[in-house]
Amino acid sequence: NAGVMQNPRHLVRRRGQEARLRCSPMKGHSHVYWYRQLPEEGLKFMVYLQKENIIDESGMPKERFSAEFPKEGPSILRIQQVVRGDSAAYFCASSPPSGGNTEAFFGQGTRLTVV
């Protein structure tokens, strides 16, 4: 039973380019969460999605960031026109569709470096 799969593990982008981060949840999980972790800081919630729905995007920056979780395929976190401040580790977590009382498991993360 594969865990949460994120790719790529490392991503280097020049300022102004787009970054696409992918997350495939664990089998049977339909809830996906994205978190950002800046160097030496804690995990910051970005967005919570279920299949084809954004449930809570209160942690997403208003511009340049978007997320989706289509009916088929992985969840995608997209960052347009990246800036140096976007350099961070982006973690995806998934949980089963049984409501709030369930654990979330994390992927290995994508380390984004903007040069």
Next chain:
Amino acid sequence: QKEVEQNSGPLSVPEGAIASLNCTYSDRGSQSFFWYRQYSGKSPELIMSIYSNGDKEDGRFTAQLNKASQYVSLLIRDSQPSDSATYLCAVKTNAGKSTFGDGTTLTVKP
């Protein structure tokens, strides 16, 4: 006020001692509480979950929850150098959103 606050670290304990990690939360509607361990450069790993008031023990780890005081803690008995990591408290509402504290870095000295 932060939604989830953890005691400021770093915390240093000698090998074999008890490490105590604390967490308070502001949303009374929170239903699920988790402790994750994160080694440097790695992703968070779930180590304990607790849903009802009281204690929950798993090996050397004990989670304690007091919903009236909006407080959750993690005790690590017989601390080992391999326990040295950052410990993250996570609080989840029924709506499904998990909020994390900033973490407490624990160092266990041989």
